[in-house]
Amino acid sequence: MADAKAIKKRPGQMRLVDATQYRLPPAGWASILHRVSGLILIVLMPFVIWMFDTSVTDEISFDQFRNAFVGGIGFVPAFIVKLAALALIWSFLQHFCAGVRHLYMDFTHSVDKEFGRVSALVAIGVAAALTLVFAYKLFIGY
Numbered sequence: 399m400a401d402a403k404a405i406k407k408r409p410g411q412m413r414l415v416d417a418t419q420y421r422l423p424p425a426g427w428a429s430i431l432h433r434v435s436g437l438i439l440i441v442l443m444p445f446v447i448w449m450f451d452t453s454v455t456d457e458i459s460f461d462q463f464r465n466a467f468v469g470g471i472g473f474v475p476a477f478i479v480k481l482a483a484l485a486l487i488w489s490f491l492q493h494f495c496a497g498v499r500h501l502y503m504d505f506t507h508s509v510d511k512e513f514g515r516v517s518a519l520v521a522i523g524v525a526a527a528l529t530l531v532f533a534y535k536l537f538i539g540y
Contacts, residue, residue: 428518432496
């Protein structure tokens, strides 16, 4: 029989607060951001459908679409509309870059730790850089 002192008690259920104390590697962040960006894409799908519908219906609705980014929509100010569009842009770019990373790793069977770290940093960096470019265009250049 095993000695009672040798048997260690399990620490119990892990809480979300406990998870924030762990230091994730870049591949872990890329994975979490891939999932979060997919969730944001799904949540903002009605906004995407509205944007597409109003931009292609006719000239009057296209003017409404453009004015939403200048004057807002109803009680929602233009800044919030732009933030929603930027969240959508970041979500798409992050999801795309992380998806390309996963596909490349699947096709080439590059699954070592160093490649995972570097490719995660590249995917996050490219998505962030492209998001900054679009943010500049959306908030300053528009």
